[in-house]
Amino acid sequence: MNIIEVKNLRFSYRNGEEILKGIDLTFNSKSTAIIGQNGAGKTTFVKLLKGLLKPTEGDIFIKGKNTTEVTVAKLAKEVGMVFQNPNDQIFKSKVIDEVMFGPLNIGQGMEEAKGNSLKALELMELSDKVDENPYDLSLSERKLITIASILAMDTDIVILDEPTISQDYFGKIKIKNIVKELAARGKLLITITHDMDFVAEISERVIVLNKGEVILDGSAEEVFLRDDILKSAYLEQPNITQLCKRLGYDRTFLALEEFVDYRLAGN
Amino acid sequence: MAKTLSLYVERNTFIHRVDSINKILYVLVSVAIPLILPYKFVAVLLILISISFLLLAKVMRRVIPLIEFSVIILLSIVIIQGLFHAGNKTVAFHIARITFYKEGLSYAFTLSMRVINILLAFAILVLTTKPSELIEALVKKGLSPRFGYVLSSALQIIPQMMSAVGSIMDAQRSRGLETEGNLAVRIRAFFPLIGPVVMGSLIETRERAMALEVRAFNSREKKTFLNERQNLRSDNVIRLILFSILSLSIVLRVLL
Amino acid sequence: MKKVVVENLKYRYPLSENLALKGISFEVEGGEFIGIIGRNLAGKSTLCQALVGLVPHFYKGAYSGNVEISGMNVLENNISELSKKIGIVFQNPFTQITAAKLTVYEEIAFGLENMGIEIKEMIRRIEYVLHLLDLEKYKDRNPFELSGGQMQRLAIASIIAMKPEIIVLDEPTSQLDPQGSEEVFKAIQSLSREGITIMMVEQKIEKIAQYADRVMLMSDGEVVDFDVPQKIFLRDDLLNYGVQAPVFTRVCRSLNIKNKNTGLYPVTLNEAYELMVRHEHNRS
Numbered sequence: 001m002n003i004i005e006v007k008n009l010r011f012s013y014r015n016g017e018e019i020l021k022g023i024d025l026t027f028n029s030k031s032t033a034i035i036g037q038n039g040a041g042k043t044t045f046v047k048l049l050k051g052l053l054k055p056t057e058g059d060i061f062i063k064g065k066n067t068t069e070v071t072v073a074k075l076a077k078e079v080g081m082v083f084q085n086p087n088d089q090i091f092k093s094k095v096i097d098e099v100m101f102g103p104l105n106i107g108q109g110m111e112e113a114k115g116n117s118l119k120a121l122e123l124m125e126l127s128d129k130v131d132e133n134p135y136d137l138s139l140s141e142r143k144l145i146t147i148a149s150i151l152a153m154d155t156d157i158v159i160l161d162e163p164t165i166s167q168d169y170f171g172k173i174k175i176k177n178i179v180k181e182l183a184a185r186g187k188l189l190i191t192i193t194h195d196m197d198f199v200a201e202i203s204e205r206v207i208v209l210n211k212g213e214v215i216l217d218g219s220a221e222e223v224f225l226r227d228d229i230l231k232s233a234y235l236e237q238p239n240i241t242q243l244c245k246r247l248g249y250d251r252t253f254l255a256l257e258e259f260v261d262y263r264l265a266g267n
Numbered sequence: 268m269a270k271t272l273s274l275y276v277e278r279n280t281f282i283h284r285v286d287s288i289n290k291i292l293y294v295l296v297s298v299a300i301p302l303i304l305p306y307k308f309v310a311v312l313l314i315l316i317s318i319s320f321l322l323l324a325k326v327m328r329r330v331i332p333l334i335e336f337s338v339i340i341l342l343s344i345v346i347i348q349g350l351f352h353a354g355n356k357t358v359a360f361h362i363a364r365i366t367f368y369k370e371g372l373s374y375a376f377t378l379s380m381r382v383i384n385i386l387l388a389f390a391i392l393v394l395t396t397k398p399s400e401l402i403e404a405l406v407k408k409g410l411s412p413r414f415g416y417v418l419s420s421a422l423q424i425i426p427q428m429m430s431a432v433g434s435i436m437d438a439q440r441s442r443g444l445e446t447e448g449n450l451a452v453r454i455r456a457f458f459p460l461i462g463p464v465v466m467g468s469l470i471e472t473r474e475r476a477m478a479l480e481v482r483a484f485n486s487r488e489k490k491t492f493l494n495e496r497q498n499l500r501s502d503n504v505i506r507l508i509l510f511s512i513l514s515l516s517i518v519l520r521v522l523l
Numbered sequence: 524m525k526k527v528v529v530e531n532l533k534y535r536y537p538l539s540e541n542l543a544l545k546g547i548s549f550e551v552e553g554g555e556f557i558g559i560i561g562r563n564l565a566g567k568s569t570l571c572q573a574l575v576g577l578v579p580h581f582y583k584g585a586y587s588g589n590v591e592i593s594g595m596n597v598l599e600n601n602i603s604e605l606s607k608k609i610g611i612v613f614q615n616p617f618t619q620i621t622a623a624k625l626t627v628y629e630e631i632a633f634g635l636e637n638m639g640i641e642i643k644e645m646i647r648r649i650e651y652v653l654h655l656l657d658l659e660k661y662k663d664r665n666p667f668e669l670s671g672g673q674m675q676r677l678a679i680a681s682i683i684a685m686k687p688e689i690i691v692l693d694e695p696t697s698q699l700d701p702q703g704s705e706e707v708f709k710a711i712q713s714l715s716r717e718g719i720t721i722m723m724v725e726q727k728i729e730k731i732a733q734y735a736d737r738v739m740l741m742s743d744g745e746v747v748d749f750d751v752p753q754k755i756f757l758r759d760d761l762l763n764y765g766v767q768a769p770v771f772t773r774v775c776r777s778l779n780i781k782n783k784n785t786g787l788y789p790v791t792l793n794e795a796y797e798l799m800v801r802h803e804h805n806r807s
Contacts, residue, residue, distance in 0.1 A: 038670060038700040052437050076443040087470060088431075089438035091462030101459075105443025135466065140563050149442065165697055166614075168563040168726060169765045194700050197770070234702040239729055239770045239792070246796050247803075256770055260777040270667060271625070399625055419623040423667065427622075474618035481575055481611050482621070482681065486603035488639035493632040495642055 002026040003063060003157060003188050004049065010057035011044060019044045021212040023058075027157075029188045031179060033199040033220075036209035037234040042192045045209065046159050049190075051075040063156070077106045080155035084162045086142040089149075095121070095137075096130045099149040106153055113152070120148035123181060124174055140166050144174060151178065158182055160191045164198050176202060200224065200238040200254035208233055225252045272422045274329075274393045282324035283395045286502040287404040290392045292509050297388035301381055303516045310380035317387035326394040330387065337386060341379040348375035398422055403492065412490060416479075428468060435463045524594065526689050526720045527551035527574065532588035534569060534578055543569040545744040546588070551722065553688065556715050558735035558752070559724040562765025565741040567724045571693045574722065575611045576602040593688050607638070610682035611691040614698060616674035619681075620666045627669070627677055628653075628662045634685045652680040655717075656710050672703025676710055689720040697726065708734070732756065732769045732790035740764060753787040771795035778802075 004027040011020040020041045034042050047053045048060055051067045060067045062078050080102070083089060092098040096117060103113035121127055124144040134142055143166060150158060163175050179202045182189045193199060199206060199220065206223040208216035210233040216223045224230070224237050227245065237245065237252075244253045253259040297317065301310040321327045349359070352371030359369045392401075399419055406415040439459045440446055446456040479485075527550065534544040544566050551557055559567050572578040576597050579586040590597040593608040613619060624630040628649060635645045653659045656676045661669060666677060675695055682690060692711065696704035708730060715721050715734070725731050731738060731752070738755040740748040742764045748755055755761075756768040767773070768790075775781060775788045775795055780802045782789070789795040 037702050047437070050437075050441055052440065071445065071447050072440040073443050073445040073447075076441055081441050083434070083438045083441070085434070087467050088435045088463055089442065090466075091439075091459050102442035105445075138564055153442070166563075166694075169762070169767055170562060194704075196701075234700075236701055240774065243771060243774065243792055243795055246792065247799060256773055256777070260774060263778055270665060399623070416621070416623050420621065423622040423625075427667070471618050474613065474615060475622070477577055477581060478613065478619045478678075479621065480577065480581060480602045481606050482634035483603040483606045483637040483685065485601065486606075486637050486639070488637070490636050491639050491641060491645070492636055493629060493642065493645055 002028055005061040006049075006058070007061075008058035009045075009048065009055050009060060011041075011048060011053065012056050018056075019212050020048075023212075023214055025207070025214065025217070027188055027190070029186055030204040031183060031189045031191070031202055032205040032207060033191045033193060033203035034207045034209060035193065035196070035199060035233075035235060040209040040233070041212045042209055043161065046081060046161065046190065046192060049157075049159065050079055050081050073105065076102070076153070076155070078155055079157040079159065080150035080153045081159040082147050082150045082161060082163065084165070086139070086146045089146060090134045090142060093133050094131055095126065095134055095145055098134055098145060099152050102149050102153045108153075116152040116154055117148070120151040121145075123151065123177060124148045140168070140171050143167065144171070147175070147178060151181075155187075157188045157190070160189070160193075162193055163191065164193060164195045172198065196224075196236055196238040197240075200241070208235065220254055221252050224254065270423065270426055271398075272425055273398050275397050276326050276329060276394050278325050278395070280324045280395075282320055282391065285395075285505060286496070286499070287392075287396050287401040288408065289502060289505045289509070290396055291401075292506065294385075294388040294392050296509050296513050298385055299513065300516050301384060303520050305377070307377060307380065310377070310384050313384050314380065314387060317384065317391060320391050321387065321394075324391065324395045326390075329394055330390045333386060333390065334383070337383060341375075341382060345372065345375040345379065348372065348378075400494070403494065404496075406490075407492065412484075416484070420475075428464070431467055432460065432464055435460050435467070438463075524553070525550045525591075526553045526555075526593055527722070528589070528591040529573075530589040532570075532573060532590055533586070534573060534588075535585040536569075536582060537584045539584075542744055544573065547744075547746050549739065549746055549749055551689075551720060553720055554715075554718050556721045556734055556736045557723070558731035558738045559722060559741060560726075560728065560731060560738060560755075560766050561741035561747075565765070566744040567741050568693050569744075570741070571611060571691045571722070571724060573597070574689075574691050575609050576600065576605045577611075603637070606634070606685060606687065608687055609689040609691065610685060610687040611693065612675070612678050612682060612695050614694045616671050616678060616698065619678040620674065622667075625665055626663050627658060627666055630666050630677060631681045631684050634681055638685060648684045648686070652684045655683070655713055656680045657706075670703060671699045672706040675699060675703065675707050679707070679710055679714075683714065683719075687719075689722065690714060692721070692723040694724050694726065728767060729769045729771070729791070732772070740766065752790045753785070756790050757787055775799070 006023055006025040009020055009023040010018065012018045036042050044053065048055060051070065051072045054068050062075060067075065090098055092101060099117040099121060100113045103116055108116065121130060124147065126141065126144060126148065129137060134145055147163065164172055167175065179189060203220050206218065206220050207214055208223060215233060216226060216229055224241050227237050230237060238254060240256055240259055241252050241254065244259060297313050300313060321330055348371040349367040350365065350371065352368065352374055354370045355368035357369040359367045359372055402415045402419050406412050436446065444456055444459055445452055529547055529549050532544050532547040533542055535542045547570065561567055569578060572582065573590055574592065580602050592605060595605060595608055597605060621630060621633050624633060631649045631652060632645055635648060653662055656679060658676055658680055661673060666674065669677060696707050699707065711721060711723065712734065735752055737750060738752050739746055740755055747764060756772045761768055771792055772788045772790050775798065780798050781787060782798065789798050
């Protein structure tokens with residue numbers, strides 16, 4: 001069974017403007033990035049996946065359940081989403097309590113919730129900050145806390161909305177670790193991001209949204225090859241891909257090592 | 268919610284062009300005169316004047332719902348006073364076996380006229396004046412610019428805060444917080460919202476305070492204003508008229 | 524004249540045990556474009572705040588050392604006075620809108636009204652920055668209706684209208700989409716061409732390499748290095764400081780392709796392309 005099925009999805013807000021214009025997609029467990037400029041419908045789309053919005057037309061099935069038939073809170077057992085602004089959700093005075101909030105809500109027992117939360121915080125390298133007040137930490141650390149609080153819920157689907165904003169090099173490494181961890185656990189990860197280099201490094205599948213429609217859907221290699229289409233969506237290729245294109249190679253390179261090896265092999 | 272809190276109706280009439288300060292003075296004078304000259308016809312006269320201004324300003328239609336609403340309330344006051352007012356002696360009329368008295372009706376009538384008078388005068392102010400212009404006029408006359416800023420920014424920030432609550436709700440629902448259901452569930456759902464709303468506001472306020480600082484908000488220079496409204500002769504004339512009417516009523520009160 | 528002179532600047536936030544800035548010294552010439560890089564919490568934002576006087580006047584805390592902006596001493600002048608010489612643009616476009624004005628045009632006027640600029644001059648400056656930052660078609664819009672990129676351009680316009688000689692930008696594109704980022708970088712480039720001194724904190728290292736005349740590497744409250752991009756990105760200890768050299772530099776380094784004359788690796792796409800093509804040529 002496909003984990004997520006989107007059938008002929010259309011969505012408009014009450015004021016009438018149609019944001020999503022007929023989306024058909026299925027997701028299994030490949031790490032997927034959704035890219036597109038602001039206003040293309042990415043955030044609206046994931047809100048629909050979370051059940052926060054209901055389709056105007058069409059259906060979304062999360063593990064066979066239609067999103068219109070379940071409350072958002074119940075869907076939270078299957079789909080976890082990390083919002084862009086950590087300040088929008090943090091309200092507990094201890095990091096550990098904050099991370100345990102989600103797991104407890106969806107039915108994990110005290111012991112289980114604590115265990116999952118501590119594991120998630122360890123992954124974020126925040127084990128030493130467990131009893132601190134989240135607001136005493138930096139913005140980037142608070143971002144990691146919100147990611148931990150979703151990981152601790154151990155949902156089969158995880159959505160990250162702009163995880164690399166305000167992260168430095170070390171922060172991005174932590175996020176790449178999460179991606180690996182989720183892949184190891186067989187989870188479906190959907191990432192919304194503007195960081196093309198990051199997409200190239202972590203995504204097996206890339207979906208490009210433009211003006212409410214899917215204009216590209218394929219592996220990262222396939223999608224980043226089409227720089228003409230990317231340009232129409234105001235997107236760029238990852239830096240390494242741009243260099244290789246400029247040098248006249250006709251295949252796409254997504255990673256530095258890949259390109260270096262190819263060159264050193266005499267090409 | 269609308270993007271800015273304002274009842275202003277965009278029109279291009281003489282009333283709209285009148286200086287905001289004069290409109291405030293008009294409200295003050297309209298409220299004061301029926302108190303100085305407590306004759307029934309004075310209040311009615313002022314009501315008619317306000318109505319004609321509202322018609323001139325082409326905003327009368329907006330006022331009608333307000334009047335309808337107040338009439339309902341005032342009617343109940345009239346009935347209650349007509350029946351139970353303390354000094355009721357003289358019978359006015361009967362309905363079935365219920366007696367209405369002149370004193371009560373008279374009292375209620377005067378009260379109602381005063382209330383409607385105030386409402387209409389305020390309506391002129393609120394419907395024909397841009398809040399930003401009003402606040403700027405007050406700042407020019409000496410209101411603290413800080414306070415003026417707090418007022419003008421509140422008009423846009425409050426609606427923004429309301430939509431922020433929506434985002435915060437979404438974030439907490441996404442973590443399994445149940446918000447749909449019976450009253451108890453919905454009340455409990457309220458608590459995880461308070462922290463983020465308050466913290467969010469505090470953080471934003473602080474960031475905005477810094478942005479204001481670097482835009483020279485606390486500069487000791489005398490401020491200038493982009494919208495320099497010329498002191499029109501008509502502004503002064505109107506002010507003169509208002510003060511004259513006020514003085515006249517005081518004189519009449521003393522004489523009569 | 525040196526636009527920015529910093530001498531042994533030390534600073535500790537109130538309620539904090541550690542120094543955020545541990546003795547910083549450097550100078551910046553007029554018209555330079557300085558990129559500031561380093562991991563989170565290295566002190567980059569604190570330094571920005573110290574340049575415009577938010578440190579120490581807004582944040583209070585413990586302060587020592589000397590910062591001169593176009594000859595004005597930061598400690599001796601308040602933020603409003605300093606804003607005549609130096610301006611700052613922050614990360615969040617949204618909180619830089621005053622919310623007290625209903626149009627983009629009036630929003631830009633806000634700072635000028637505070638400075639007591641007379642109306643004709645105000646109008647002249649507003650029209651100038653609307654044009655410079657490509658905001659003319661939005662001049663009657665409500666600032667809250669703009670996109671992130673447009674809002675940031677408005678923030679920049681509002682600051683530039685005050686005619687500072689120096690503008691500090693603290694990760695101005697981190698919350699913007701690629702189009703918005705591009706708009707902002709283009710705008711900053713026009714400012715630089717006008718002769719304004721730019722000091723910009725950025726994580727997008729390829730952009731810094733593209734635009735900066737000199738790059739300041741910060742770590743743990745100190746300036747580790749301050750040099751031209753090619754020299755900074757030549758360092759092999761960058762990862763320790765939480766910085767990755769531009770991918771173009773890393774590629775050439777891995778392939779051992781460098782500029783024969785200077786011994787430096789390229790830092791931008793164009794430089795890498797040129798060098799690699801020449802290398803290709805030599806290979807065959």
